[in-house]
Amino acid sequence: MSELTGLRARKKERTRDAIAGAAVSLFLERGFDRVSVNDIAAAAEVSKPTLFRYFPTKEDLVLYRFADHQGEAARVVRDREPGIRPVTALHQHFRAGLDQNDPVTGLNDHPEVVAFHRLVFTTPSLAARLTRYQLEDEEALAAALGEDIQARLLAAQVLAVQRVLARTNWQKIAHGRTAHDVHPEATADADQAFNQLP
Structure with a gap:
């Protein structure tokens, strides 16, 4: 694995962790059904399409x-x-x-x-x-x-x-x-x- 490939993989993992972390924090604070995908994307500072590239469903954000x-x-x-x-x-x-x-x-x-x-x-x-x-x-x-x-x-x-x-x-x-x-x-x-x- 090249250094660039390793850097990309680490960046993707950090993004995945940041999205999941933001989602779980919001879910624990407000409840699963009271948090929208838009709320999560905003909290994680990513777009909705980016969020869905990492997590196909809202449930996957928790069960990750x-x-x-x-x-x-x-x-x-x-x-x-x-x-x-x-x-x-x-x-x-x-x-x-x-x-x-x-x-x-x-x-x-x-x-x-x-x-x-x-x-x-x-x-x-x-x-x-x-x-x-x-x-x-x-x-x-x-x-x-x-x-x-x-x-x-x-x-x-x-x-x-x-x-x-x-x-x-x-x-x-x-x-x-x-x-x-x-x-x-x-x-x-x-x-x-x-x-x-x-």
Whole structure:
């Protein structure tokens, strides 16, 4: 990659981050449905066509933060050490996320993270788009596990477990508890849930 190409890529990433950051700030301040694309473009100091080049829909402006986790379960299965069962690798990965207070586990009490989760979980169009992301993750995980119905069923179960655990953790924190306080319960819940998987 040439220096010029690398510079362009970094500039695009900064622009993408600036647009998404402006959008999320406005959404948290006013609510998702009360913010227009024009408002976001103005706050990010870009044109509407530029905004849509980076984010095809308003929902994508929020769920962009989940992009790093797209296909994560499938990667965990593909990259696991020899001799480690897929469910064991996924369990270990989720537990590591809890220990690191990874927002995707719901076990993060930073006020912006709690507010961001509230925005996603309580806005119907965002919740629907998140479900679509999760279905794509389910297909990717099923492909990493195998081609048969057992692989598809296991993929659906694993992602349902992760979703329920994360939402449960977030709800406890949203009701005023700290991540530190919830951690032992979150770990025990994760152990119980993953141990019930085949």
